[in-house]
Amino acid sequence: MxxxxxxxxxxxxxxxxxxxxxxxxxxxxxxxxxxxxxxxxxxxxxxxxxxxxxxxxxxxxxxxxxxxxxxxxxxxxxxxxxxxxxxxxxxxxxxxxxxxxxxxxxxxxxxxxxxxxxxxNGRIDLTQAEAVRDLVESQTLYQARVAASQLGGAVSIRLKPHKQVLLELIARLEAGIDF
Structure with missing residues (x-):
């Protein structure tokens, strides 16, 4: 887009x-x-x-x-x-x-x-977009480190396998409804 x-x-x-x-x-x-x-x-x-x-x-x-x-x-x-x-x-x-x-x-x-x-435009995902805000608003070094990790994709990487499982379940559910 x-x-x-x-x-x-x-x-x-x-x-x-x-x-x-x-x-x-x-x-x-x-x-x-x-x-x-x-x-x-x-x-x-x-x-x-x-x-x-x-x-x-x-x-x-x-x-x-x-x-x-x-x-x-x-x-x-x-x-x-x-x-x-x-x-x-x-x-x-x-x-x-x-x-x-x-x-x-x-x-x-x-x-x-x-x-x-x-x-x-698919450059970043939602957790990374939220991390930008969190990094800008961080008030401690710890908050900045957590936000930087999230911006680097740490949360996305951990969620990826679960996302795939959910997508497969949704596909099966939709296929069951259609047939």
Whole structure:
């Protein structure tokens, strides 16, 4: 289930910082990012960091030097085309990049939408999607370790044999009902 719309959101915590990351995912993610950033030395390459400059639309004024990383579908977190733009962590620059993305057709991502897309596109299962939330919300090292284990598929691996048995039972039950 690849979504036809493109979403954008700031991926780093709110406030000022050394680095701020804007993430785009969807059919037009690469096109939108490429339209906002100039690459003086190298064109965008998949799974390689590329240095460029962010200029506001219709101007030659450089607003920030950025690093863009492109992940083409299905080899991304969401299993869609995904772009991460790392810029200096100025909230003004991050918000302006988002606004410029809106002008080019992206929409704001809902909370958890990147993970929801990863789940709907089969990149992660439900227990792993829940683990993302648990890891983000963890308050102790123990909680973080448990969530990281679950994110790595520990729960899914343990449930897999039971899932197979249940699927076989359902198939037998449905076959019995049909005949």
């Amino acid at each position: 690849i979504s036809e719309d493109t979403i954008v959101a700031i991926a780093t915590p709110p406030g000022r910082g050394g680095i701020g990351v804007v993430r785009l995912s969807g059919e037009r993610a690469i096109e939108i990012a490429s339209g906002l950033v100039e690459f003086p030395k190298h064109p965008l390459e998949t799974q390689r960091a590329t240095v460029g400059v962010f200029k506001g639309p219709g101007t030659d004024r450089v607003l920030d030097q950025v690093v863009i990383t492109v992940f083409r579908r299905p080899h991304s977190y969401t299993a869609e085309d995904l772009v991460e733009v790392s810029c200096h962590g100025s909230p003004v620059i991050l918000r302006y990049f988002i606004e410029c993305s809106f002008e080019r057709g992206a929409r704001v991502a809902e909370p958890g939408e990147f993970t929801r897309r990863a789940f709907l």
